[in-house]
Amino acid sequence: ETWGFALEEIEGSVQYEYGAKFAELIKQKTGGAVEVKLYPYGQLGGLTDIYDQVQSGAVQFAFGSGFLGGTVPESQLFSLNFVLTDDEKTNTEILNAPEFRKNDDLVASYRDRGLQPLAIVPEGWQVWSANKAVRSPADFDGMAIRTMDNRLLRETYSAYGADPTTMEYGELFSGMQLGQLDGNIQPVFAHQEMDFYKVQDYLIFANQAQFIATFMANSDWYDGLTEERKDIIDDAVVELVPWIHEVQTRLNTERLDIITENSDIELVYLTPEEREVFRERSLPVRDVFAEMVGERGTRLMNTLIEQVEAASAGKEA
Ligand code: 6CS
Incomplete structure (x- = not known):
């Protein structure tokens, strides 16, 4: 079985690193039954094409950031300036605590548009x-x-x-x-x-502000998964919260x-x-x-x- 994952960024980016690690964790946790295939930016068209494809189920997962505002207006919350703290790690923790990540209003905003939000991923200061x-x-x-x-x-x-x-x-x-x-x-x-x-x-x-993307799935596809598979995805997402924070801070420092x-x-x-x-x-x-x-x-x-x-x-x- 293969799950497609569309990225808004090219190979070597924060989203790519996240996707590659997610693929590794999913493979491990499903005992090799599931492969996650990454589609870096450019392979599936422009940014809004990516969102169309996860909404239609052509891919199972995608990242959505600034351009997602046309599809999920509430996602523009992550474009607001001077709302979060000055500490990136604290922000990553706030956004991924169950009280926010699984918040009914957040989830409903995405699900109304055929999307299931899974994680909120800060990628560094804008x-x-x-x-x-x-x-x-x-x-x-x-x-x-x-x-x-x-x-x-x-x-x-x-x-x-x-x-x-x-x-x-x-x-x-x-x-x-x-x-x-x-x-x-x-x-x-x-x-x-x-x-x-x-x-x-x-x-x-x-x-x-930080650059913040939502990691999301097609909601119909997600709803059809077994509880075991949903738990596997959730476990991977939780493991990735501190992991991607370390990766993004290191990448941003090295690239500067x-x-x-x-x-x-x-x-x-x-x-x-x-x-x-x-x-x-x-x-x-x-x-x-x-x-x-x-x-x-x-x-x-x-x-x-x-x-x-x-x-x-x-x-x-
Ligand atoms: O500026 C943009 O459009 C893109 N920039 C980054 C870092 N990620 C995706 C986003 O769409």
Whole structure:
């Protein structure tokens, strides 16, 4: 038996590493009865084609991130800036605790669209790239920055003073090279493996948000699995939470070294005061989210905010 797993990223990426380890665990736990076949980005078309294929059951699993907003509007929750803590490990734990990962509102939002969410996978901080140093909203003025295709990101970057532009992942390199785009937003590993850093002069670390993807299955297919198989998948997903956190932090660190060794790109780290200006600008976008998704999605956002507050209080105590 073979299960197909569509990735939004190429070989060597965080999603690929996750997929490869998931395949290994599934093979082991099913005694070799199940092979998981990975389809890296590009093999099944563009990003939204991936979501169509998991919805139709052409593949059993997929990752969905920023472009998933058109399919599962509530998933734009993971595009909100300055909602999670400043600690990546804590965020990974909050998002994958049963209280959130198995939250009724979260699960229902995906299941309404034929999808079963299985895990929430942070892949590293979203880092800006540009041809100038950006430290304030004034620096973003007139900048065509590429965002993934969802309204929440467009509203966020408009609030930051930029001109958000959407473009498919695979077209970004030439978009920047040809000057159609002035800036981009990616985790470090992606700036490196997609060669984006070669056509940009600055990497700007604002720690405004992490890149977060949902690992999901076709819900009809999932419902038809035996309890034993569902447990096998759940066990693998739980094992992968700390594992992928280690992998993504290591990959992002190593890739930053590759970038700095192979280019003259300048690294800019925002000060707490500079970050605060963007944080304040991001707050009204929470209301945009609430208005877009209605009661259920708003309740989910509030649940997440409460869990973040509880985790932060716990750390301080
Ligand atoms: O920017 C994008 O479109 C893509 N970036 C990453 C790091 N993963 C998938 C996503 O679609």
